[in-house]
Protein backbone atom coordinates (compact mmCIF):
# COMPACT_ATOMS: atom_id res chain seq x y z
CA UNK A 1 0.00 0.00 0.00
CA UNK A 2 1.05 3.55 -0.72
CA UNK A 3 1.10 4.41 2.99
CA UNK A 4 1.24 2.20 6.09
CA UNK A 5 -2.03 3.62 7.51
CA UNK A 6 -3.93 1.98 4.60
CA UNK A 7 -4.78 -1.72 4.88
CA UNK A 8 -7.34 -4.23 3.61
CA UNK A 9 -9.57 -6.42 5.80
CA UNK A 10 -12.49 -8.63 4.70
CA UNK A 11 -12.47 -7.11 1.23
CA UNK A 12 -12.79 -3.56 2.58
CA UNK A 13 -10.24 -0.76 2.61
CA UNK A 14 -9.21 0.42 6.08
CA UNK A 15 -7.65 3.77 6.95
CA UNK A 16 -6.01 4.11 10.34
CA UNK A 17 -7.82 0.83 11.15
CA UNK A 18 -11.28 2.22 10.30
CA UNK A 19 -13.41 0.47 7.68
CA UNK A 20 -13.90 3.32 5.22
CA UNK A 21 -17.06 1.75 3.75
CA UNK A 22 -18.68 2.10 7.19
CA UNK A 23 -17.49 5.70 7.43
CA UNK A 24 -18.95 6.51 3.99
CA UNK A 25 -22.28 5.08 5.16
CA UNK A 26 -22.16 6.95 8.47
CA UNK A 27 -21.15 10.40 7.18
CA UNK A 28 -22.14 10.33 3.48
CA UNK A 29 -19.90 11.19 0.53
CA UNK A 30 -17.93 12.94 -0.77
CA UNK A 31 -16.02 12.87 2.48
CA UNK A 32 -12.54 13.88 3.56
CA UNK A 33 -10.97 11.67 6.21
CA UNK A 34 -7.97 12.74 8.26
CA UNK A 35 -5.83 10.48 10.40
CA UNK A 36 -4.82 12.48 13.48
CA UNK A 37 -2.36 9.84 14.60
CA UNK A 38 -0.56 10.17 11.30
CA UNK A 39 -0.50 13.99 11.43
CA UNK A 40 1.08 13.82 14.88
CA UNK A 41 3.53 11.14 13.76
CA UNK A 42 4.64 13.35 10.86
CA UNK A 43 5.02 16.34 13.18
CA UNK A 44 7.03 14.24 15.65
CA UNK A 45 9.39 13.14 12.87
CA UNK A 46 10.23 16.79 12.11
CA UNK A 47 10.44 17.82 15.76
CA UNK A 48 12.73 14.97 16.69
CA UNK A 49 15.06 15.37 13.70
CA UNK A 50 15.34 19.13 14.22
CA UNK A 51 15.99 18.73 17.90
CA UNK A 52 18.62 16.08 17.29
CA UNK A 53 20.60 17.91 14.61
CA UNK A 54 19.90 21.61 15.20
CA UNK A 55 19.22 21.70 18.96
CA UNK A 56 16.31 23.13 20.87
CA UNK A 57 16.33 26.58 19.27
CA UNK A 58 15.05 25.03 16.02
CA UNK A 59 11.35 25.21 15.25
CA UNK A 60 9.05 23.42 12.82
CA UNK A 61 6.36 25.65 11.33
CA UNK A 62 3.35 23.90 9.84
CA UNK A 63 2.57 25.55 6.47
CA UNK A 64 -1.13 25.76 7.07
CA UNK A 65 -2.01 26.57 3.43
CA UNK A 66 -1.76 22.79 2.92
CA UNK A 67 -4.86 22.24 5.03
CA UNK A 68 -6.41 24.89 7.21
CA UNK A 69 -9.31 24.45 9.61
CA UNK A 70 -9.63 25.13 13.32
CA UNK A 71 -8.93 21.66 14.68
CA UNK A 72 -5.65 21.38 12.80
CA UNK A 73 -4.26 24.49 14.52
CA UNK A 74 -5.29 22.95 17.83
CA UNK A 75 -3.14 19.91 17.01
CA UNK A 76 -0.17 22.14 16.13
CA UNK A 77 -0.66 24.10 19.33
CA UNK A 78 -0.64 20.89 21.39
CA UNK A 79 2.45 19.76 19.52
CA UNK A 80 4.08 23.06 20.45
CA UNK A 81 5.19 23.92 16.94
CA UNK A 82 4.74 27.13 14.94
CA UNK A 83 2.66 27.85 11.86
CA UNK A 84 2.99 29.69 8.58
CA UNK A 85 -0.08 31.63 7.44
CA UNK A 86 -0.55 33.52 4.17
CA UNK A 87 -3.71 35.50 4.72
CA UNK A 88 -5.90 37.10 7.34
CA UNK A 89 -8.24 34.14 6.78
CA UNK A 90 -5.66 31.59 7.89
CA UNK A 91 -4.57 33.88 10.72
CA UNK A 92 -8.17 34.31 11.89
CA UNK A 93 -8.74 30.54 11.82
CA UNK A 94 -5.62 30.04 13.93
CA UNK A 95 -6.61 32.83 16.34
CA UNK A 96 -10.08 31.37 16.81
CA UNK A 97 -8.49 28.01 17.62
CA UNK A 98 -6.55 29.74 20.42
CA UNK A 99 -3.26 29.19 18.66
CA UNK A 100 -0.42 31.18 20.22
CA UNK A 101 0.16 33.73 17.45
CA UNK A 102 3.62 34.58 18.72
CA UNK A 103 4.58 31.34 16.95
CA UNK A 104 2.93 32.37 13.67
CA UNK A 105 4.85 33.56 10.60
CA UNK A 106 2.88 35.64 8.11
CA UNK A 107 3.89 35.05 4.47
CA UNK A 108 2.58 36.30 1.10
CA UNK A 109 4.12 38.23 -1.76
CA UNK A 110 1.35 40.81 -1.51
CA UNK A 111 0.03 41.40 1.97
CA UNK A 112 -2.67 44.04 2.04
CA UNK A 113 -2.54 46.90 4.52
CA UNK A 114 -5.47 45.22 6.29
CA UNK A 115 -3.50 41.93 6.55
CA UNK A 116 -0.53 43.78 8.01
CA UNK A 117 -2.58 45.79 10.50
CA UNK A 118 -4.45 42.68 11.58
CA UNK A 119 -1.23 40.73 12.14
CA UNK A 120 0.35 43.57 14.12
CA UNK A 121 -2.77 44.09 16.25
CA UNK A 122 -2.84 40.38 17.03
CA UNK A 123 0.85 40.44 18.04
CA UNK A 124 1.87 37.97 15.36
CA UNK A 125 5.37 36.58 15.90
CA UNK A 126 6.88 37.41 12.53
CA UNK A 127 6.11 38.82 9.15
CA UNK A 128 8.10 37.18 6.39
CA UNK A 129 8.62 40.33 4.40
CA UNK A 130 8.73 40.00 0.65
CA UNK A 131 9.54 43.53 -0.50
CA UNK A 132 10.20 47.11 0.62
CA UNK A 133 6.61 48.32 0.12
CA UNK A 134 5.46 45.85 2.71
CA UNK A 135 8.25 46.75 5.14
CA UNK A 136 7.26 50.42 4.88
CA UNK A 137 3.63 49.64 5.68
CA UNK A 138 4.72 47.62 8.74
CA UNK A 139 6.94 50.52 9.80
CA UNK A 140 4.07 52.99 9.46
CA UNK A 141 1.47 50.89 11.29
CA UNK A 142 3.91 49.95 14.06
CA UNK A 143 4.80 53.64 14.38
CA UNK A 144 1.12 54.55 14.79
CA UNK A 145 0.67 51.83 17.41
CA UNK A 146 4.05 52.40 19.02
CA UNK A 147 5.07 48.78 18.50
CA UNK A 148 8.03 46.81 17.21
CA UNK A 149 7.67 43.97 14.74
CA UNK A 150 10.00 41.01 14.20
CA UNK A 151 10.52 40.09 10.58
CA UNK A 152 12.39 37.69 8.33
CA UNK A 153 13.19 38.78 4.81
CA UNK A 154 12.24 36.44 1.98
CA UNK A 155 14.99 36.15 -0.60
CA UNK A 156 15.24 34.09 -3.77
CA UNK A 157 18.37 32.01 -3.99
CA UNK A 158 18.06 31.27 -7.73
CA UNK A 159 17.41 27.55 -7.39
CA UNK A 160 15.33 25.73 -10.01
CA UNK A 161 13.69 22.57 -8.63
CA UNK A 162 12.28 19.69 -10.66
CA UNK A 163 8.62 19.94 -9.70
CA UNK A 164 5.38 21.22 -11.23
CA UNK A 165 5.91 24.61 -12.90
CA UNK A 166 3.37 26.19 -10.52
CA UNK A 167 5.21 24.80 -7.50
CA UNK A 168 8.61 26.38 -8.33
CA UNK A 169 9.32 29.40 -6.17
CA UNK A 170 13.07 29.77 -5.74
CA UNK A 171 13.98 30.98 -9.23
CA UNK A 172 15.24 34.54 -9.76
CA UNK A 173 12.24 35.44 -11.93
CA UNK A 174 9.78 34.24 -9.26
CA UNK A 175 7.04 36.57 -8.02
CA UNK A 176 8.17 35.70 -4.48
CA UNK A 177 10.94 37.35 -2.51
CA UNK A 178 13.89 39.49 -3.56
CA UNK A 179 16.71 38.06 -5.63
CA UNK A 180 20.17 37.54 -4.16
CA UNK A 181 21.91 37.28 -7.52
CA UNK A 182 20.84 40.69 -8.80
CA UNK A 183 22.12 42.40 -5.63
CA UNK A 184 18.59 43.59 -4.81
CA UNK A 185 18.34 41.49 -1.65
CA UNK A 186 21.52 43.02 -0.19
CA UNK A 187 20.31 46.54 -0.97
CA UNK A 188 16.94 45.76 0.61
CA UNK A 189 18.62 44.63 3.84
CA UNK A 190 20.25 48.06 4.08
CA UNK A 191 16.90 49.79 3.66
CA UNK A 192 15.24 47.56 6.23
CA UNK A 193 17.98 48.06 8.80
CA UNK A 194 17.26 51.80 8.71
CA UNK A 195 13.65 51.32 9.86
CA UNK A 196 12.83 52.11 13.50
CA UNK A 197 9.96 49.74 14.25
CA UNK A 198 10.94 46.78 12.09
CA UNK A 199 13.40 44.30 13.64
CA UNK A 200 15.16 42.07 11.13
CA UNK A 201 15.92 38.64 12.63
CA UNK A 202 17.01 36.73 9.57
CA UNK A 203 16.13 35.30 6.22
CA UNK A 204 13.66 33.00 4.56
CA UNK A 205 13.61 31.18 1.25
CA UNK A 206 11.38 28.50 -0.25
CA UNK A 207 12.52 26.75 -3.40
CA UNK A 208 9.43 24.75 -4.33
CA UNK A 209 6.94 22.11 -3.34
CA UNK A 210 6.80 18.32 -3.87
CA UNK A 211 10.61 18.33 -4.12
CA UNK A 212 12.58 15.06 -4.12
CA UNK A 213 16.00 16.17 -5.37
CA UNK A 214 18.76 14.89 -3.13
CA UNK A 215 20.88 17.98 -2.59
CA UNK A 216 18.57 20.89 -3.30
CA UNK A 217 18.39 22.12 0.32
CA UNK A 218 22.16 21.96 0.68
CA UNK A 219 22.70 23.86 -2.57
CA UNK A 220 20.18 26.43 -1.37
CA UNK A 221 21.84 26.72 2.04
CA UNK A 222 25.26 27.31 0.50
CA UNK A 223 23.85 30.29 -1.43
CA UNK A 224 21.93 31.54 1.61
CA UNK A 225 24.86 31.33 4.02
CA UNK A 226 27.19 33.06 1.58
CA UNK A 227 24.53 35.79 1.48
CA UNK A 228 24.43 35.92 5.31
CA UNK A 229 28.17 36.52 5.25
CA UNK A 230 27.82 39.34 2.70
CA UNK A 231 25.13 40.87 4.89
CA UNK A 232 27.47 40.66 7.88
CA UNK A 233 30.36 42.17 5.97
CA UNK A 234 28.27 44.99 4.54
CA UNK A 235 26.10 45.90 7.53
CA UNK A 236 27.67 44.07 10.47
CA UNK A 237 24.32 42.30 10.86
CA UNK A 238 24.41 38.75 12.22
CA UNK A 239 21.63 36.45 10.95
CA UNK A 240 19.76 35.02 13.94
CA UNK A 241 17.19 32.89 12.11
CA UNK A 242 17.35 30.89 8.92
CA UNK A 243 14.03 29.62 7.57
CA UNK A 244 14.48 27.23 4.65
CA UNK A 245 10.77 27.02 3.72
CA UNK A 246 8.96 23.78 3.04
CA UNK A 247 8.57 21.54 0.06
CA UNK A 248 9.64 17.99 0.91
CA UNK A 249 7.87 15.57 -1.43
CA UNK A 250 5.43 12.82 -0.46
CA UNK A 251 4.50 9.57 -2.19
CA UNK A 252 1.21 9.67 -4.10
CA UNK A 253 1.79 6.66 -6.33
CA UNK A 254 3.99 3.59 -6.06
CA UNK A 255 6.74 4.89 -8.34
CA UNK A 256 7.23 8.12 -6.34
CA UNK A 257 10.53 7.96 -4.43
CA UNK A 258 10.76 7.88 -0.65
CA UNK A 259 13.40 9.18 1.72
CA UNK A 260 14.30 9.13 5.36
CA UNK A 261 13.60 12.48 7.05
CA UNK A 262 16.11 11.93 9.85
CA UNK A 263 18.94 11.34 7.35
CA UNK A 264 17.87 14.28 5.23
CA UNK A 265 17.89 16.69 8.18
CA UNK A 266 21.18 15.30 9.42
CA UNK A 267 22.89 15.94 6.06
CA UNK A 268 21.36 19.41 5.86
CA UNK A 269 22.43 20.33 9.41
CA UNK A 270 25.99 19.19 8.72
CA UNK A 271 26.09 21.30 5.57
CA UNK A 272 24.70 24.40 7.33
CA UNK A 273 27.17 24.09 10.21
CA UNK A 274 30.12 23.62 7.84
CA UNK A 275 29.14 26.60 5.71
CA UNK A 276 28.70 28.83 8.77
CA UNK A 277 32.14 27.77 9.97
CA UNK A 278 33.63 28.53 6.58
CA UNK A 279 32.36 32.13 6.78
CA UNK A 280 32.98 32.44 10.51
CA UNK A 281 29.28 32.92 11.32
CA UNK A 282 27.25 31.72 14.27
CA UNK A 283 24.77 29.03 13.24
CA UNK A 284 21.36 30.74 13.08
CA UNK A 285 18.26 29.20 14.69
CA UNK A 286 16.74 26.93 12.10
CA UNK A 287 13.15 26.97 10.81
CA UNK A 288 11.49 24.60 8.35
CA UNK A 289 7.94 24.93 7.01
CA UNK A 290 6.50 21.60 5.94
CA UNK A 291 2.88 21.54 4.79
CA UNK A 292 2.31 18.64 2.45
CA UNK A 293 4.60 16.23 4.31
CA UNK A 294 2.65 16.83 7.54
CA UNK A 295 -0.87 16.27 6.21
CA UNK A 296 -0.89 14.66 2.75
CA UNK A 297 -0.70 11.01 3.76
CA UNK A 298 -2.99 11.71 6.72
CA UNK A 299 -5.81 12.36 4.27
CA UNK A 300 -8.13 10.23 2.16
CA UNK A 301 -11.23 11.16 0.16
CA UNK A 302 -14.26 8.88 -0.19
CA UNK A 303 -16.76 9.08 -3.04
CA UNK A 304 -19.78 7.11 -4.20
CA UNK A 305 -19.74 5.77 -7.73
CA UNK A 306 -22.52 7.01 -10.03
CA UNK A 307 -22.47 6.59 -13.79
CA UNK A 308 -20.14 4.16 -15.53
CA UNK A 309 -19.62 4.95 -19.18
CA UNK A 310 -18.04 2.43 -21.55
CA UNK A 311 -17.07 3.52 -25.05
CA UNK A 312 -15.89 0.32 -26.79
CA UNK A 313 -12.61 0.79 -28.61
CA UNK A 314 -12.06 4.15 -26.90
CA UNK A 315 -12.16 4.48 -23.15
CA UNK A 316 -14.19 4.10 -19.99
CA UNK A 317 -15.26 6.51 -17.29
CA UNK A 318 -16.16 5.92 -13.66
CA UNK A 319 -17.98 9.01 -12.36
CA UNK A 320 -18.14 9.93 -8.70
CA UNK A 321 -20.14 12.39 -6.60
CA UNK A 322 -17.26 14.86 -6.12
CA UNK A 323 -14.56 16.04 -8.49
CA UNK A 324 -12.31 19.03 -9.21
CA UNK A 325 -14.30 20.99 -6.64
CA UNK A 326 -12.83 18.91 -3.80
CA UNK A 327 -9.59 17.96 -5.56
CA UNK A 328 -8.42 20.29 -8.35
CA UNK A 329 -4.87 18.88 -8.44
CA UNK A 330 -5.15 16.81 -11.61
CA UNK A 331 -6.80 19.72 -13.42
CA UNK A 332 -4.12 22.13 -12.21
CA UNK A 333 -0.92 20.06 -12.25
CA UNK A 334 -1.71 16.68 -13.79
CA UNK A 335 -1.08 15.31 -10.28
CA UNK A 336 -1.36 11.53 -9.84
CA UNK A 337 -3.19 9.60 -7.10
CA UNK A 338 -3.64 6.02 -5.90
CA UNK A 339 -7.33 5.07 -6.07
CA UNK A 340 -9.20 2.04 -4.70
CA UNK A 341 -12.66 0.53 -4.93
CA UNK A 342 -13.01 0.38 -1.18
CA UNK A 343 -15.85 -2.17 -0.91
CA UNK A 344 -14.38 -4.64 -3.45
CA UNK A 345 -10.74 -4.81 -2.44
CA UNK A 346 -10.42 -8.55 -3.11
CA UNK A 347 -11.80 -8.37 -6.65
CA UNK A 348 -9.45 -8.58 -9.63
CA UNK A 349 -8.78 -5.13 -11.13
CA UNK A 350 -8.93 -5.52 -14.92
CA UNK A 351 -11.20 -2.65 -16.00
CA UNK A 352 -9.32 0.48 -16.98
CA UNK A 353 -11.16 3.79 -16.61
CA UNK A 354 -10.63 7.46 -15.87
CA UNK A 355 -11.99 8.50 -12.51
CA UNK A 356 -13.98 11.66 -13.20
CA UNK A 357 -16.09 14.11 -11.23
CA UNK A 358 -19.54 15.54 -11.72
CA UNK A 359 -18.64 19.08 -12.80
CA UNK A 360 -19.54 20.54 -16.17
CA UNK A 361 -16.02 20.44 -17.54
CA UNK A 362 -14.05 17.74 -19.39
CA UNK A 363 -10.98 18.62 -17.31
CA UNK A 364 -12.85 17.48 -14.20
CA UNK A 365 -10.66 14.43 -13.69
CA UNK A 366 -9.36 12.98 -10.43
CA UNK A 367 -7.07 10.33 -11.95
CA UNK A 368 -6.51 8.75 -15.34
CA UNK A 369 -6.12 5.08 -16.32
CA UNK A 370 -7.11 3.57 -12.99
CA UNK A 371 -7.64 -0.20 -12.83
CA UNK A 372 -11.02 -1.06 -11.25
CA UNK A 373 -12.71 -4.43 -10.73
CA UNK A 374 -14.83 -5.22 -13.81
CA UNK A 375 -17.97 -5.32 -11.66
CA UNK A 376 -17.54 -1.69 -10.50
CA UNK A 377 -21.05 -0.31 -10.25
CA UNK A 378 -23.27 2.48 -8.96
CA UNK A 379 -23.13 2.87 -5.13
CA UNK A 380 -19.62 1.39 -4.84
CA UNK A 381 -17.22 3.45 -2.71
CA UNK A 382 -14.05 4.91 -4.22
CA UNK A 383 -11.19 5.94 -1.95
CA UNK A 384 -8.47 8.30 -3.15
CA UNK A 385 -5.37 8.21 -0.97
CA UNK A 386 -2.97 10.98 0.11
CA UNK A 387 -5.46 13.82 -0.28
CA UNK A 388 -4.70 15.59 3.02
CA UNK A 389 -2.71 18.43 1.43
CA UNK A 390 -3.99 21.04 -1.01
CA UNK A 391 -7.37 19.35 -1.51
CA UNK A 392 -9.72 20.81 1.10
CA UNK A 393 -7.63 24.01 1.15
CA UNK A 394 -8.09 24.46 -2.61
CA UNK A 395 -11.68 23.22 -2.79
CA UNK A 396 -14.28 25.40 -4.51
CA UNK A 397 -18.02 25.70 -5.02
CA UNK A 398 -17.83 25.41 -8.82
CA UNK A 399 -21.25 24.40 -10.15
CA UNK A 400 -22.46 25.35 -6.67
CA UNK A 401 -21.36 22.02 -5.25
CA UNK A 402 -21.19 22.11 -1.44
CA UNK A 403 -17.76 21.34 0.03
CA UNK A 404 -17.53 17.96 1.81
CA UNK A 405 -17.15 17.48 5.53
CA UNK A 406 -13.93 16.42 7.22
CA UNK A 407 -13.95 13.53 9.69
CA UNK A 408 -10.98 13.11 12.00
CA UNK A 409 -9.84 9.61 12.97
CA UNK A 410 -8.01 9.42 16.27
CA UNK A 411 -7.21 6.14 18.03
CA UNK A 412 -10.63 4.41 17.97
CA UNK A 413 -12.69 7.61 17.61
CA UNK A 414 -14.14 9.22 14.48
CA UNK A 415 -15.60 12.72 14.74
CA UNK A 416 -16.54 15.68 12.54
CA UNK A 417 -14.10 18.59 12.47
CA UNK A 418 -15.60 20.41 9.48
CA UNK A 419 -19.31 20.22 8.66
CA UNK A 420 -20.53 19.46 5.15
CA UNK A 421 -21.74 22.63 3.43
CA UNK A 422 -25.48 22.75 2.94
CA UNK A 423 -27.41 24.23 0.04
CA UNK A 424 -28.21 27.13 2.37
CA UNK A 425 -24.49 27.69 2.93
CA UNK A 426 -24.15 27.94 -0.83
CA UNK A 427 -26.54 30.91 -1.02
CA UNK A 428 -25.59 32.40 2.36
CA UNK A 429 -23.93 35.50 0.88
CA UNK A 430 -26.29 36.00 -2.05
CA UNK A 431 -28.50 39.08 -2.10
CA UNK A 432 -31.63 39.23 -4.21
Ligand code: LLP
Nearest residue numbers: 063206209210246247248289290291292390
Ligand atom coordinates in the same frame (compact mmCIF):
# COMPACT_ATOMS: atom_id res chain seq x y z
N1 LLP B 1 6.57 27.73 2.84
C1 LLP B 1 6.23 28.52 1.80
C2 LLP B 1 6.70 29.89 1.78
C3 LLP B 1 5.42 28.01 0.77
O1 LLP B 1 5.10 28.79 -0.25
C4 LLP B 1 4.95 26.68 0.84
C5 LLP B 1 4.08 26.14 -0.20
C6 LLP B 1 5.32 25.90 1.95
C7 LLP B 1 6.13 26.46 2.94
C8 LLP B 1 4.87 24.49 2.13
O2 LLP B 1 5.30 23.68 1.11
P1 LLP B 1 4.99 22.10 1.21
O3 LLP B 1 5.80 21.54 2.36
O4 LLP B 1 3.55 21.95 1.44
O5 LLP B 1 5.41 21.57 -0.12
N2 LLP B 1 -1.02 23.83 -4.43
C9 LLP B 1 0.22 23.16 -4.78
C10 LLP B 1 1.27 23.41 -3.75
C11 LLP B 1 1.57 24.87 -3.55
C12 LLP B 1 2.61 25.09 -2.51
C13 LLP B 1 2.66 26.53 -2.13
N3 LLP B 1 3.64 26.85 -1.15
C14 LLP B 1 -0.03 21.65 -4.92
O6 LLP B 1 -1.16 21.22 -4.71
O7 LLP B 1 0.87 20.92 -5.29
